[in-house]
Amino acid sequence: MKTMLENLFSFMLPEQASTSGHYTDDIFYVLMGLSVISFIILIGVIIFFLIRYKRRKEGEKTGNFTESHAIEIFWIVIPTIVFVAIAIWGWQAYRVLEYPPKDAYVVQVTAKQWSWEFGHTYGDKEVKNTADLYVPVGRPVALEMTSLDVVHSFFVPAFRIKKDVVPGMKTRVWFEAKHTGDFDVYCTEFCGTAHSRMLAKIHVMEAGEFDSWLAQQASASTSESPAVKGAKLYESKGCNSCHTVDGEDDIGPSFKGIYGHSVKFSDGTSLAAVDDVYIRESILNPKAKIVEGYKPKMNSFEGQITEEEISYIIEYIKTLK
Amino acid sequence: MSAGTNYLTHSKGLKSWLFTLDHKRIGLLYLGAVATFFLVGGFFGLLIRLELLSPTKIFMSSDVYNRVMTLHGSVMVFMVVIPGIPAVLGNFFLPIMIGAKDVAFPRLNLLSWYLLMLGASIAVLSILLGGVDTGWTFYTPYSMKSADAVTTIVTGAFIMGFSSILTGLNFIVTIHKLRAPGMTMMRMPLFCWSLYATAIIQIVATPVLAITLLLLIAERVFGIGFFDASVGGDPVLFQHFFWFYSHPAVYIMILPSMGIISEVICTFSRKTIFGYKAIALSSVAISLIGFFVWGHHLFVSGQSELAGAIFAILTVLVGVPTAIKLFNWTATMYQGSIKLDTPMLYAMSFMALFLIGGLTGIFLAAMAVDVQLHDTYFVVAHFHYTMVGGVFMGMMAGLFYWIPKMSGHMYNEFWGRVSAVLVFIGFNMTFIPQFIMGSRGMPRRYHLYDPKFASFHIASTIGSWVIGLGFLVAMITIFKAMRSGKAAPANPWGGTTLEWTTSSPPIHENFEETPVITGRPYEYN
Numbered sequence: 001m002k003t004m005l006e007n008l009f010s011f012m013l014p015e016q017a018s019t020s021g022h023y024t025d026d027i028f029y030v031l032m033g034l035s036v037i038s039f040i041i042l043i044g045v046i047i048f049f050l051i052r053y054k055r056r057k058e059g060e061k062t063g064n065f066t067e068s069h070a071i072e073i074f075w076i077v078i079p080t081i082v083f084v085a086i087a088i089w090g091w092q093a094y095r096v097l098e099y100p101p102k103d104a105y106v107v108q109v110t111a112k113q114w115s116w117e118f119g120h121t122y123g124d125k126e127v128k129n130t131a132d133l134y135v136p137v138g139r140p141v142a143l144e145m146t147s148l149d150v151v152h153s154f155f156v157p158a159f160r161i162k163k164d165v166v167p168g169m170k171t172r173v174w175f176e177a178k179h180t181g182d183f184d185v186y187c188t189e190f191c192g193t194a195h196s197r198m199l200a201k202i203h204v205m206e207a208g209e210f211d212s213w214l215a216q217q218a219s220a221s222t223s224e225s226p227a228v229k230g231a232k233l234y235e236s237k238g239c240n241s242c243h244t245v246d247g248e249d250d251i252g253p254s255f256k257g258i259y260g261h262s263v264k265f266s267d268g269t270s271l272a273a274v275d276d277v278y279i280r281e282s283i284l285n286p287k288a289k290i291v292e293g294y295k296p297k298m299n300s301f302e303g304q305i306t307e308e309e310i311s312y313i314i315e316y317i318k319t320l321k
Numbered sequence: 322m323s324a325g326t327n328y329l330t331h332s333k334g335l336k337s338w339l340f341t342l343d344h345k346r347i348g349l350l351y352l353g354a355v356a357t358f359f360l361v362g363g364f365f366g367l368l369i370r371l372e373l374l375s376p377t378k379i380f381m382s383s384d385v386y387n388r389v390m391t392l393h394g395s396v397m398v399f400m401v402v403i404p405g406i407p408a409v410l411g412n413f414f415l416p417i418m419i420g421a422k423d424v425a426f427p428r429l430n431l432l433s434w435y436l437l438m439l440g441a442s443i444a445v446l447s448i449l450l451g452g453v454d455t456g457w458t459f460y461t462p463y464s465m466k467s468a469d470a471v472t473t474i475v476t477g478a479f480i481m482g483f484s485s486i487l488t489g490l491n492f493i494v495t496i497h498k499l500r501a502p503g504m505t506m507m508r509m510p511l512f513c514w515s516l517y518a519t520a521i522i523q524i525v526a527t528p529v530l531a532i533t534l535l536l537l538i539a540e541r542v543f544g545i546g547f548f549d550a551s552v553g554g555d556p557v558l559f560q561h562f563f564w565f566y567s568h569p570a571v572y573i574m575i576l577p578s579m580g581i582i583s584e585v586i587c588t589f590s591r592k593t594i595f596g597y598k599a600i601a602l603s604s605v606a607i608s609l610i611g612f613f614v615w616g617h618h619l620f621v622s623g624q625s626e627l628a629g630a631i632f633a634i635l636t637v638l639v640g641v642p643t644a645i646k647l648f649n650w651t652a653t654m655y656q657g658s659i660k661l662d663t664p665m666l667y668a669m670s671f672m673a674l675f676l677i678g679g680l681t682g683i684f685l686a687a688m689a690v691d692v693q694l695h696d697t698y699f700v701v702a703h704f705h706y707t708m709v710g711g712v713f714m715g716m717m718a719g720l721f722y723w724i725p726k727m728s729g730h731m732y733n734e735f736w737g738r739v740s741a742v743l744v745f746i747g748f749n750m751t752f753i754p755q756f757i758m759g760s761r762g763m764p765r766r767y768h769l770y771d772p773k774f775a776s777f778h779i780a781s782t783i784g785s786w787v788i789g790l791g792f793l794v795a796m797i798t799i800f801k802a803m804r805s806g807k808a809a810p811a812n813p814w815g816g817t818t819l820e821w822t823t824s825s826p827p828i829h830e831n832f833e834e835t836p837v838i839t840g841r842p843y844e845y846n
Contacts, residue, residue: 013693014761024689028760031687035680042651043673049654050661050669053590058815061846063656066593071652072645079644083637083683090687091630097689098626150463151556153621153696157762160693164622166557167462168550171623184771188696188764190456191463193383196767251383295384 005029017183017204018159019176023093025160031086097161100174104142107133111145111152111165113299114194115238116185122218131236132201133185135177136210142174149299153189156202164189177204193251193297194241230316233309242297245320252298253291256320264292279314327729331829342427343829348413349727350434355405356796358441362396363792365389370751370785376772386768387454394457399478400441402712403570406577407523408437408488410719411516413727415492417820417827418510420501420836425494429487436484444477456766458567459534461548461559465541472541479534482527485573489523492516501819503838510818510842511600515580518604522569522576522611530566533559557622564615572611574708576604578715579646582668585718586650588816589665590657593843596649603642610639620691629688636686643679647672662814663737667718670745674710678703681756696766698777699759702752709748717741717795724802725809729826732802736794743791750784818842 006025009032016025108119118134120127135141145154145165154173155162163173177183187198205213234240234255242251253263259279264270267290271278281288283305286298328345338346368389372381381389412430416423424430447453447470455464455471464471496517500509509517536547537559546552548559587594594600616624616632650672659665681703685691694700717740725731758777763770770778812821819836820827 012757012760024693027687027690028684028693031680031684031690035683038680039676042647042676046651046654046669046672049651049657050659053654053657053659055591055658055660060591060658062591062658064593064846065652065656066595066597068596072596072599072649075648076641076645080638080641083640083686084634086683086687087630087633087637090689090691091626091633093687093689094620094629094692095626097692150466151460151622155696155762155764157693160689162621162692162695166550166623168554168556169623184762186762186764186767190387190460190766192454192467193387195387196383196764196769 002026002029005033009033014157016158016160017178017181018161019178020096021158021160023096023160027086027089027093034082097174100142100172101140104140104174105136106142106144107135109133109143109145109154109165110148110304111154111187111198112148112238112304113150113192114187114198114241115236116154116187116198116200117236117238117304120214120217122214125218127214127217131238132203134203134205134210134213136207137177137180137204139207140174140176142172145171145173148304150191151189152187152191152198155186155188156183157186158183159202162188177202180204180206197241226312226315227319228316229309230312230314233305233313234316237301237305237309237313239313252294255317259314259318259320266290266292266294276311276314279317280310283310283313326828327824327826328829329729329826340431342423342431344412344416344424344427344430345727345827345831347427347430347434348409348411351404351408351412351437354434354438354441355401355409358396358400359792360796362393362401363789365393365396367785367789369393370782372768373770373778374782376770376775376778378769381768383768384454387456387766388448388452390766391453391456392448395444395453395474395478397708398457398570399444399481400437402574402708403485404437404481404488405574405712406581406716406719407492407516407519407573408433408484410512410581410716410723411488411492411519411577414723414820415495415513415516416499417823417831418513418818419496419499419504420819420832420838421495421499422830422832424491425498426491430491433484433487433491436487437481440477440479440481440484442477443480444474447471447474447477458563459537459559460563461537461540461554461556462550464537465549472538475534475537479531479538482531482534485523486527486531489520489527492520493524496520501836501838505838507598507601508838508841509601511583511594511597511604512577512580514601515576515578515583515604518608519573519576521605522573522608526566526569526573526612529562530570533562533566536562557619557624560619560622561615564618565612568615568618569608569611571704571707572608574712575715576607578671578712578719579604581715581719581722582650582671583646584816584818585664585668585722586653587843588722588814589662589668590654590659591815591845592653592655592657593841593845594649595652595655596645597841597843599645600649603645606642607639610635610642614639617686617691620688621695633686633688637683640679640683640686647676647679662721663732663734663741664718664722664814666738666741667714667721670741671711671714671718674706674714674745674748678706678710681706694760696764697759698755698763698765701765702755702759705748705752705755714744717744720799722814723820724799725813726820726823726825726827728803728806729809730802730804730806731809731813732798732806736798740791740795740798743794744788745791747784747787747789747791751781751788752784754778754780754784815845817844 110117147165147167152165159175183202185200244254247254247256258274287296450470453470453474546554548554614636617636754777758774763774809825
């Protein structure tokens with residue numbers, strides 16, 4: 001029965017890759033089955049009546065079956081029982097999705113317009129700033145989430161999880177991936193201009209692979225050049241949501257070729273050559289100077305970026321000739 | 322009154338319309354306004370679909386897309402489906418159907434129309450001020466940080482709310498005080514019962530919206546901090562306030578439509594309604610239970626699990642009176658004499674589409690399933706099945722049903738049926754793909770999207786053109802019947818309610834003599 005429903009309606013749902021996802025899918029498939037059956041019965045009866053009782057001549061006599069308490073009580077009681085049972089089933093499954101196991105691996109998630117930041121703890125070090133979320137397979141992962149600006153929502157279709165990410169509040173969601181692979185993350189609470197670009201990927205890795213990834217991140221790969229680090233920050237801090245590096249216009253000006261070149265501002269002033277000071281100001285106080293033709297869309301990164309990181313980004317921008 | 326005049330010829334000139342106190346003329350003023358808003362809202366809807374033909378940008382930037390999306394929603398909700406049936410058809414027919422000369426407060430009635438127009442003008446002004454990109458829900462704190470025009474559009478919605486409150490008040494007093502001799506509550510046509518239930522919600526819930534919007538304006542203008550977490554407010558509080566109105570509001574929209582379906586099915590089946598009491602009281606039940614389900618919009622918003630569970634159970638309970646209505650309408654057709662004219666075609670369209678809307682509502686009430694479906698295209702499809710499949714199909718059924726009475730002309734039956742079939746086909750083409758892509762993970766309010774959803778979006782966009790064509794045919798057919806066409810007899814459908822005892826169009830006073838009612842409605846044999 002269950003597999004039959006699944007075979008019939010699996011086109012309705014995406015790949016399912018979390019250990020708790022089947023709770024959702026089971027209810028979904030049963031509801032699809034019940035819905036299709038009720039639809040066919042009710043619409044079938046209506047179509048039958050339309051044909052059987054088609055008006056043949058004006059003023060013909062009609063039946064006077066207009067009241068039956070037995071029938072009405074029947075179709076009050078049956079839907080009530082079925083509906084309440086479904087609500088309770090949905091609630092019970094929700095309880096599983098709501099409370100993470102105690103031994104879950106915890107990741108801190110910070111949302112801002114329009115990027116996700118994921119924070120891991122490794123010993124006494126914090127590994128932050130990955131635009132993509134790396135997690136081990138076969139281990140419960142709990143996300144503790146908050147937002148720096150407006151309400152966002154963290155949605156992973158393949159894991160059947162979604163939770164709003166609210167400023168001033170910690171919300172929580174958890175999953176345990178069944179197998180390795182890459183899975184889409186969408187923001188599903190409308191958050192402004194680049195809402196539809198507030199995406200991320202979850203990379204589910206083998207446990208060993210994950211441990212070495214984390215260790216490598218924590219040991220702060222000092223060998224990388226500042227510009228390479230800057231290039232990574234460009235993605236992980238979400239600069240790429242609004243600024244291209246290929247000269248193409250977007251929500252903000254492209255980074256390509258700006259360093260050392262003149263720029264005009266919307267208040268009529270201009271700057272002879274873009275320099276470190278200007279870039280630093282644009283990150284920490286972006287609304288101070290708006291390039292002509294653009295809108296003041298960017299929020300300050302004050303407190304979310306270190307001076308060192310700013311210097312890496314500047315080095316990266318210098319390389320974009 | 323000179324012999325031979327009707328309410329249309331009773332007095333002449335623009336002034337006689339703009340200062341009219343006749344509920345029938347005010348109904349037509351509303352019809353003109355709502356039809357215009359519908360064209361605007363529909364145009365924005367088609368623009369959205371056109372832009373979504375491709376996963377990448379076609380002709381709108383994200384900022385423009387978000388504004389168009391907000392306009393489509395706000396115009397359709399606040400200016401079309403909320404005032405739609407009660408203000409147009411309710412105004413015109415409620416007094417006639419209970420045997421009254423007018424509503425209880427004709428001046429208040431005219432004021433309501435002006436308030437709607439004032440609110441709508443202010444809301445439209447927000448477009449000129451740069452537009453609003455918050456979605457019609459104005460969620461904080463985004464609506465605090467977003468464009469300045471938010472204050473303007475919210476002020477518009479605030480004023481339109483009063484139009485709704487006053488209309489509700491007017492209808493309740495009219496029903497209680499102005500029924501003709503012998504017209505007991507249990508002899509009222511079901512359309513009147515549905516307007517009564519609607520009016521309760523309009524009076525009780527709309528002030529909550531007014532207060533919420535006022536708090537929002539205060540927050541924006543003075544930075545008070547009700548909803549802004551950065552100064553100690555609570556963003557989720559706004560969502561509770563907002564849905565405390567906006568969920569009952571969907572019953573403001575759907576209940577009058579259900580009332581029309583009761584009238585149309587009885588008349589075109591020549592059958593007494595099956596279970597009059599159950600249908601009448603289920604309207605009231607829906608309006609009362611409907612007040613306690615708002616939290617189902619917040620299953621993933623960070624409300625407690627217990628709150629979620631309570632709201633989930635109350636939500637499915639509101640489905641019970643809805644199911645009763647569907648069953649009773651079906652039973653009404655049993656042993657009837659059914660004629661599939663345009664109003665009945667639209668009513669059947671309602672049955673099929675609203676059933677889908679209701680069934681998918683059960684999916685969304687099952688909390689775990691809602692987690693997957695919330696804020697995806699599944700929800701978009703679900704509420705279009707209830708709001709278009711439910712409200713609009715009922716509204717179209719009602720317009721075609723009553724246009725001969727309102728104008729004194731029959732509409733063109735062929736084109737009426739064509740419109741019903743086109744809208745039905747186009748509607749399913751547009752929104753069935755949205756159910757599938759939604760449950761597969763396509764989030765709503767996305768300007769750009771993953772190319773894997775492209776085929777669903779393309780099908781949906783093509784469907785939207787068919788709906789557009791269908792509604793265009795319907796509007797032209799109705800518009801022509803307003804002005805010309807075969808003269809309509811007093812009772813073209815063989816209806817049994819009071820409006821069919823007056824001439825088409827009715828005289829200024831509705832009835833030559835106050836009717837006396839001796840039995841229940843819908844006695845055909």
